[in-house]
Every structure is written in structure tokens, then in C-alpha cells.
Amino acid sequence: MDLTSESTTAAVIESFAETADPRLREILQELVPHLHDFVRKVRLTLPEWEAAIEFLTAVGQRCDANRQEFILLSDVLGISMLVETINGQEAGTESTVLGPFHVVESPQRENGDTIDLLGGNEPCVITGRVLGIDGAPLPGGTVDVWQCSADGFYDVQQPDVQPLGNGRGLFHTDAEGRFHFRTVVPSHYPIPTDGPVGQLLLATGRHPFRPAHIHFIADAPGHRSLTTHIFVAGSPYLDSDAVFAVKQSLVAEFAEVDDAEQARRYGVSSPFRAASVDIVLEADRVG
């Protein structure tokens, strides 16, 4: 008997019945009816289907070692943030999106090092701690940091201007769970608009901007890994992030400090900007 627009869905679901991995089976058997429902709901036409195939192909072909256009697409559709929210910690620091720029390994750096390899902008000192839910410091942890420049570009976007590793560093927490590094205040910036996702934003009248932020992935022995940002208080676009990733608890003051003694201690000129962050990690779930 022929498949109808309704029975096609049941047939495709059934086709995945022999999937060995039960979780893969569950995911596919839910994906199919959700996608089919969408197609039926909007009565997708053949030219629209062709346009969708072309768009997805262009997204895939725009990806390379330094560019992840599918993450960008997931970001602007709010899917990345939804996945983060669903999987976020119950207690401790909130998570937010990974974003598409965690594409190169961050160089190992010592506490106090600078991640600003360009110079010429007002220095900024980030001090932080990695803590357990009980407030106990977590020594032996790592904090992977990446951010854009004061002009709003990541190193991989400006290979002729920025050395690879600018704005990036992998730090280790000390015996008191502390880390600190020098940098510059990142700028708000547009997500890359020179690809198919940029065309989507243009066609839909959406701006491409993200508020200024620094990315962190924090890890510590016996604790869950956390992917998050700190956002720069007062940055434009805090209320309309193109990727829906702002959490109020992650907004930090980047205050100006005019104190020669502190500047000396951190090895920067005065005045400088400073922000501090406590990253609170849940213990690993015991299976």
C-alpha cells in the first residue's frame, strides 16, 4: 500500500526500530515526527525544499578548521542556548553557549600572564576563583579562556593582524583555587555575516551583534565541566544577544581601577580595568 503524507512518518519511525543503540533510536524516532510535522504544518513546497537543501549545503561547506557555521546556525536558532539550559548545573555558576570560536587549542599560560599579544589598549585584569558548591576552593583545576580583541575580532578571524593564540589561554588554579590573567576589555561584535547564516540574519532583519564577553571552560578534579561567559556590564546588546545567551548572573562589572600599587602588583599601567569572577562547579554525578 502506498505511503500517504501521514503514514510516511510511521514508516520512517519504524525503519529505525532495529537501531542497536537505544539512545540513538530514541533521538531519531523523535526527530522524524518533529521534522515531518513541521513540513506538513507549513506545507513546504519543492522550491522551498530545494532552497533548504542549498542552504544547509552552503552552511556545511562554509565550515573549515577555523570556522563552524553549523554552530553559528544552531546559535542563531536558539538551539545551542536551549541545549545549554537543559543541561546546565542545578546549583553553581550558570552555563552559556560554547560558540563557534573554540576552534584552536588555547596556549598553556601561567597565572599573571597576558592573553593580549597586540598591546595598545587599556589593560584589564581578570581575577577569579574556581570553587565547589560548598565554597571550598578547587586547586588543580583548569580555566580555558578565549575572547575577541578590543576591536571585536577573534584571532582566527584576523590571521594577518593577530597572532594565533591572541585572546586565548589555558590557566591552572592555584592552591586556593585562584587564577588571574591580563587582557583587554573585549568589544561587542557581530557574529560572522559573510556566510549563509549572515544571509539568514539579513533576510530576517535581525542584527548580528553579541554583547561583549569572555568565554570560559572551567574544569576541576571530581567536578563537572562548565562552559560559560562573563559579560561586560553596560555593553550594547546585552538585551538582544544574537545568540540568546545572556544570563543576568553572568554579567560582571569591568570597573576602572586607578591605583598604582595594584597596577604594579598585576604588572599593568594605571588606570586599568578589572573584573573578578567566581566559577562554582557541581561535583561529578556518580553513576
Add this chain to the structure above:
Amino acid sequence: MDLTSESTTAAVIESFAETADPRLREILQELVPHLHDFVRKVRLTLPEWEAAIEFLTAVGQRCDANRQEFILLSDVLGISMLVETINGQEAGTESTVLGPFHVVESPQRENGDTIDLLGGNEPCVITGRVLGIDGAPLPGGTVDVWQCSADGFYDVQQPDVQPLGNGRGLFHTDAEGRFHFRTVVPSHYPIPTDGPVGQLLLATGRHPFRPAHIHFIADAPGHRSLTTHIFVAGSPYLDSDAVFAVKQSLVAEFAEVDDAEQARRYGVSSPFRAASVDIVLEADRVG
């Protein structure tokens, strides 16, 4: 206020409110809740999201001038067939999927020409008519034909074995709406399994086979274009097409004919195989 796993969806829908094209707005504002519902329903984890990003990227990067892995993905998820079914003619010949192999222009050929440039297999004669709903012949029409070889490969899959254009032809209907050409009976075949879609089929225990068929796109002045197949009666996999595309009305007998006079008329040796097809097109919808 922070976005929750529920309010993120409303925020993303709202972000598309200024889309100038109302149809694009409708499609995106339906796509977002369907995708978000899926993510919430299965509680997609971050490693699963990463695997999905990697899979989609690999699908896009597998596409080239001769290969369309996203169409293949759409096909094995039943989406291509669903779109065809929704948009099919109300009367006339049923449609079925375009498939991923309509990637090169079919060479212009004359009625009676062969599309089998390889030789060595039992010849087959296809005769057909393009008709309106009222049964009136449609002269001045075109019939774009493509099929795999007797070994189950399209020309673009075997550049070292098959000349480009083997199995392909663009024919014109005569004054009585007729067309005919020589070929070989196509084989059932596996869809390409050496890419990410093949890995998906492998992981889900699905076979990759399609029953034997010939593709057609028929056009005639004042009529709707139709994309369809004829399937070879008795072919394996007619009841489990990997892309869900079989319609009983499209199954045709490829009978053996042992008749020297007919063989002479068509310019083939005897015995030969023969199938006939009437392609019935609806009139254009007047807007």
C-alpha cells in the same frame, strides 16, 4: 530576565518577527518551535549536540558537483517523499523523489536514440506518452530521463567506467505526445554508503537499497512539471525502498519481447525487454 528552556523558544520566534518575506517568516517561526520541542523532548545532551553538529558538517562537506549528501539525508528521513506527497498532483501521474543524482544536464537526444553507451546487456525499449488529464497528447513537451546502469551505478559514480551522460537523455514529445528510447533495465542498487548518511544507515541497521527504477521529469507547455519514476515490477526492495519512494501506480512491467519485427523497428536485437509509460500532467494553476 533570563531566558528559560521554555521562554527561549518564544524569544527566537519573536526574533524573526521583522522578516520582510511573510512566507520565510512563517517557515522560520514554525521551524523553531518544532526543533526546540524535539530538543526538549529528548533532552539532548551537549555531547549529542556536538555529534549532531559534526554529522551535519560532514554531510555538507560530502557534497560536491556530483554528490548531494543533504538530499540523501532528506531522502532516508522520508522528508523528500513527504514533500513530494504534499505537493503531488491531485490527478494524473503520481510524483516521487528527485533523488541525489540529477546533478548533470541530460544530453539532448532524439526519439529512438539509446541512452545506454556501454552495451553488452540485454536491450530495453521504453515507449511513452505525455498526456493531459483529459487524455489529450501533449506535443512540444520534454522528458528528462536518468537511470543507473545494469550494474546499479549512475554515470557520475563511475567516471572511469561510464562516459558522462550514460543513462541520461532529454527527449521531446512528438505530435502525438509520444517519446521512445533504448536503454538497459536498471538494477536495484544501494544509495551511496561511503559518506555520513551511509554511516547513519549502518548505525541504525537499515539497508541502503532502492528497487530498480528510471527517473523522469516531464514538462509540457501550459502544464505542471512532474518529477517521478517508473519502478521495475518484480525488483527486490519494492516493499522496503531506503527512501520510501514507491507508489504502486508507478510500478511497470518490463516484459521480455521475442519478436524480430518489433526488434527491427526499434533497432535492437531480439529478445529485448520493453516497458511503456503514460505520464499524465495537470494543467498549470492559474494564479
